[in-house]
Amino acid sequence: MSFNNIDKQLLDSLIDPEELYQNAPCGYLSFVPDGTIVKVNKTLANWLGYSAEDILGKMKFTDLISKGGALHFEMFFRPLINVNGVVNQLSYDIIKKDRSTFPVFLSAVTSKNPEGNVQAINATLYDVRERIMYEQELLLAKKKADAERKRFEFLSDFNPEIIWTASDSGNIDYVNKRFYQFFNTRKFSTEKTLSKVCPLDRFKLLRRWISSIKAARTFNVEIRLENQSGAYEWHLIKADIYLEDNSAEARWIGSCTNIDNQVKSVQKRDEFINIASHELKTPITSLKAYHQILQRIPLPAAAENFFTRANTSLNSLQFLVSSLLDVSQIDSGQLTLNLSSFSIKEVVEESVELLGASHPTHPIDIKFKPDYQYMVYADRQRIMQVIINLITNAIKYSPNANRVEVSLIRSKNEKLVKLEVRDFGVGIPAGKVDQIFEKYYRVSDTMNNNKASGLGLGLYITQNIMKQHKSRIFVDSEVNKGSCFYFSLPVSENVYKG
């Protein structure tokens, strides 16, 4: 049945204007210019608690509102509707028969006679009890949010550090008072702030910030900022992402801490160590020379023992000083490599031979294919230093074990050689793995009565040697089961199979 064929009578019968008027979800009210109500729908009469007969011709619109409301009606509503013919969304409290009130929004239009005189005013009233309730909740929530924001701002202003926040796209949208004090400004501007970053650090800062935003990862960078007297001071800038809830956009909260004193004292320490180790090197070299001369002179038998001990101490001292010199070189970026093609297998064998004699408790198992030379292109001496360090550590941190394993493994495509040093000792807790490569970091193992000794430089130096080779040392470790330190080097072009 097409739409055109539908009986018009049927369509008309679907709409009952009287029914719509009487039972509309809003109140309808008509009154003549003096306010006397002449028409009211059932909905409104029900809201008011009156019958239509109680109202019509007997009550005025102003009887339904408070005296203040009536004043408003006279002074604003009536002139307005007389002039404009319409009022919109006036908010009134309507008084019911039982004298209780409820809030409505009232809109009204005039009905004029052909001469243009107002005959009646038709008003529509919406019950807004629920709406007002929600509005109050909304305002309350807004108030709470404002209070929270104020609390945050107060706390952040109270903080001696610079605190800032940024949107998930990285635009800084809040800085605390300390920021304005430090930069002596009243307004935040990205350009101006960047201009206060030491030019040498600007690129680093931006690169780290952009990559942190992209990866949504913790941001952490040390840069120099120009202070008000024009000098640069080191600052640590940190930021982390936080989510208010799952639907909200991620936001950054960051800080900027003055670490100038720490950085400068670390620099002073490094400088001191650098100078001290250089100064120590010369007398040690002399001592070594005298020792060698003494070796050629016949000594009483009783002196032999002391002579050997003196040599051991002298070697330890030389090792410590050379470690410190290595660190100085690394820190000043002067660690250079003497590259050549050599068999890492031979280096492993030499290292094991060297260490085996002094560590009889831990036999060292070497695992590799005997017919393969494992040629690599690297700094032979430095790689040996790395291997010796890893094996020494393996022995040191497995006091109750009776062996250490060193393996050489070719990668499937034969392009890399992997060297593994495995011990069966105390292992490293997961949280500490990253720290062991830090400078001066020493394992504090109370269960082990701090048996570990040394300067805490070994792994720092070896890691940096490998970094210089564009490689890296990795660790797999399990507490009380042991650790496996390994690194890979590219196979040399100059490869030959034995």
Next chain:
Amino acid sequence: MIVTNSISKRNNVNMTGKGDKVMLFAHGFGCDQNSWQFITEAFEDDYKVILFDYVGSGKSDISAYTSNRYCRLEGYAQDVLEICGELKLKDIIFVGHSVSSMIGMLAALQQPSLFDKLVFVGPSPRYLNDEGYHGGFERADLETLFEFMDSNYLGWSSQLAPAIMGNPDRPELGDFLTNSFCSTNPDVAKEFARVTFFSDSRSDLPKLKVKSLTLQCTDDIIAPLNIGAYIQENTPFNTLRLMEASGHCPHISHPQETINAIKTFLN
């Protein structure tokens, strides 16, 4: 004709009409000179009709508003006197609606020679009830009016939205439908309301030397019937005219009756 002198500019003075005799129309609280639009034409043949807005209302220069000056009706009376002074008006017919009736009276007490006749439309010397005096309102009634004004000056949407959206500045009035046919700064309106409704000019009525007419509406909640009688009893040379018009703005709701009543008095 728009007058561009300083006071005239400040008070947005407008003049029409062919006559020599001046009729100065002063709007009431919450209005501006637009409220006279239905009756002024009837006087243009015989009079020079001058319309103005009080400072703070309509298109007046809002920057001239200071609470210090306009915290009393005398401040508004000063506007009237300054307009007369700048335009060199004399012997004028002053027509004041609502609170402007008493403002006109205060001006006439200060400089009686400027005024020939005063017409009070819906006047009241005091809105608050007092011992032996029925003004029509208790203080609490007026406080509810002030609340109403706050919540109804602009439509609902303009009320809550800025509060929620945290827009501290008032939105441009033009952006919303205002529930006032005259443009009045809402903050000024609030002060004007207090000055109006808490004023008491009863003691000044007996001092008036200028002839005056009171147009009293039959059912005016703001100025009840007894007020017209009170003014007549206490004011020398006052005529009381009871109108059929109901409400507080007969010049808007019943313009013809208002015109007739004024003309009868003037002739």
